[in-house]
Amino acid sequence: MKLSIAHLGPAGTYAEAAATAYAEYLVKTTPESLKSSLCPYPSIAQTLWAVAKGEVHLGVVPVENSIEGSVSMTLDTLWQIDTLNIQQALVLPISHALISLASRQEDIQVVYSHPQALAQCQEWLNQNLPQVRQIATNSTTEALQHLDTERTACAIASERAASLYQLPIIAHPINDYPDNCTRFWVVSLQPSPGGNYTSLAFSVPENKPGVLVKPLQLFAERGINMSRIESRPTKRLLGDYLFFIDLEANACEESVKSALTELAAYTKQLKIFGSYSIIDR
Numbered sequence: 001m002k003l004s005i006a007h008l009g010p011a012g013t014y015a016e017a018a019a020t021a022y023a024e025y026l027v028k029t030t031p032e033s034l035k036s037s038l039c040p041y042p043s044i045a046q047t048l049w050a051v052a053k054g055e056v057h058l059g060v061v062p063v064e065n066s067i068e069g070s071v072s073m074t075l076d077t078l079w080q081i082d083t084l085n086i087q088q089a090l091v092l093p094i095s096h097a098l099i100s101l102a103s104r105q106e107d108i109q110v111v112y113s114h115p116q117a118l119a120q121c122q123e124w125l126n127q128n129l130p131q132v133r134q135i136a137t138n139s140t141t142e143a144l145q146h147l148d149t150e151r152t153a154c155a156i157a158s159e160r161a162a163s164l165y166q167l168p169i170i171a172h173p174i175n176d177y178p179d180n181c182t183r184f185w186v187v188s189l190q191p192s193p194g195g196n197y198t199s200l201a202f203s204v205p206e207n208k209p210g211v212l213v214k215p216l217q218l219f220a221e222r223g224i225n226m227s228r229i230e231s232r233p234t235k236r237l238l239g240d241y242l243f244f245i246d247l248e249a250n251a252c253e254e255s256v257k258s259a260l261t262e263l264a265a266y267t268k269q270l271k272i273f274g275s276y277s278i279i280d281r
């Protein structure tokens with residue numbers, strides 16, 4: 001049997017690199033050396049919906065960057081879909097290159113990339129291409145196939161992407177912080193396998209002082225460490241938020257189970273995305 005893995009495309013994205021790393025991990029760690037095929041999708045939302053609709057077995061999506069923080073599209077879509085479970089987390093180093101067919105850097109008028117990549121190179125762009133218009137794309141590789149007809153444009157993507165599209169690298173690395181890395185989640189409709197991290201999200205019953213105190217206290221009083229908390233607007237009312245939390249704990253542990261049971265009483269909607277482990281590369 002071959003597994004299909006959805007990721008943000010077209011070919012050469014960081015999400016594809018993460019999906020490839022996960023595919024290699026499956027070959028190494030499954031008794032039957034499970035093989036996979038990669039399936040690119042035009043956006044992060046479409047990647048996640050493809051998994052939810054059963055078009056593919058698994059999906060790999062970026063969730064958090066060490067410089068720019070959470071990838072809102074991933075969090076918002078996961079909340080919306082409701083049926084996906086996290087199987088694994090992967091952390092990948094991210095090193096950006098400036099790619100262009102322009103003969104001289106002075107000729108460049110626009111730079112295309114995923115908003116996270118543009119943000120991760122903000123200082124470099126301010127210093128080196130201050131007059132250049134920045135245009136956000138769905139992925140770092142979306143604009144690469146058009147660069148041969150747009151000689152005054154450049155794109156920010158990986159060195160691997162440049163070689164895949166046979167395009168020249170003008171500068172590398174251009175990310176403002178050298179230790180730039182991104183965490184990806186592997187999701188599917190299967191139950192989570194368990195592991196030392198648990199991710200969940202909830203909405204609160206009313207917007208009043210202290211609504212977050214009780215939920216957070218449940219974890220604190222059991223000695224459960226929270227490794228991330230992120231708020232996202234519910235999109236219904238201004239000032240109304242969802243809270244996304246990562247715990248350094250396994251939902252199979254009794255203390256975590258009881259915290260999650262009690263948490264349901266203090267939240268309006270509670271979604272547990274699962275317990276999983278991290279592959280660090």
Ligand SMILES: O=C(O)C(=O)Cc1ccccc1
Pocket residue numbers: 008012013014015016062065094114116117138139140141182
């Ligand atoms: O566009 C890509 O290549 C992605 O996979 C999204 C992304 C963008 C920037 C850093 C990490 C992931």
